[in-house]
Amino acid sequence: MLTIALAKGRTTDDVWPLLKEAGLPLPTDLDESRALVFDVPVDASRFFVPRLRYLLAKPVDVPTYVQYGVADLGVVGKDILMEEPCHVSELVDLECARCRLCVAGRPEDEQRPARRVATKYPRLADQYFRAHGSAVEIVPLSGSIELAAVIGLTDRIFDLVQTGATLAANGLKVFDSVSEVSARLIANRSSYHLQNEAIRKVAGELAEAVRRRREA
Numbered sequence: 188m189l190t191i192a193l194a195k196g197r198t199t200d201d202v203w204p205l206l207k208e209a210g211l212p213l214p215t216d217l218d219e220s221r222a223l224v225f226d227v228p229v230d231a232s233r234f235f236v237p238r239l240r241y242l243l244a245k246p247v248d249v250p251t252y253v254q255y256g257v258a259d260l261g262v263v264g265k266d267i268l269m270e271e272p273c274h275v276s277e278l279v280d281l282e283c284a285r286c287r288l289c290v291a292g293r294p295e296d297e298q299r300p301a302r303r304v305a306t307k308y309p310r311l312a313d314q315y316f317r318a319h320g321s322a323v324e325i326v327p328l329s330g331s332i333e334l335a336a337v338i339g340l341t342d343r344i345f346d347l348v349q350t351g352a353t354l355a356a357n358g359l360k361v362f363d364s365v366s367e368v369s370a371r372l373i374a375n376r377s378s379y380h381l382q383n384e385a386i387r388k389v390a391g392e393l394a395e396a397v398r399r400r401r402e403a
């Protein structure tokens with residue numbers, strides 16, 4: 188069996204069509220079920236294992252499941268991998284679930300020195316502002332990061348931006364685009380050696396599906 192951990196939410200929603208295009212067997216009852224674990228039979232002559240197991244986890248937990256070997260493979264955003272470095276192998280840039288890590292705030296604050304920053308990425312935010320010579324106070328938040336700037340708790344936010352619609356709706360603007368982010372296929376390092384044929388097959392099919400999309 189090969190176990191794949193997927194980040195619940197937008198990442199899985201964007202990655203699911205790519206998994207189908209790559210020919211990976213998928214659970215048929217995902218939308219109707221509240222289950223977090225799905226076992227799917229596969230053609231062992233093609234994938235070198237008799238079944239795939241999918242785990243649905245919080246995005247921030249996916250690398251942990253992979254690092255500790257609970258999952259052989261994982262699909263997670265590059266932002267998570269940058270914020271919390273872990274001992275996994277990054278195999279394929281899936282080029283979906285795209286967004287940007289950005290610094291944003293109220294337009295009237297753009298020309299003022301940054302003093303306080305709200306973010307779900309305290310490590311990356313600290314690195315960014317230190318590199319720009321700013322000594323800022325990092326305010327860790329777990330959701331609705333835009334609200335911190337809207338109500339004046341902070342004069343900057345450091346967060347993912349997909350379309351910018353939420354920022355615009357709240358009167359905020361992007362001051363700087365820090366990094367492009369997309370979903371990545373990662374592997375447990377021991378599993379990569381012990382289940383090499385199966386992992387290389389899955390990674391290869393996904394890489395080929397990405398190539399076809401790029402060239403379409």
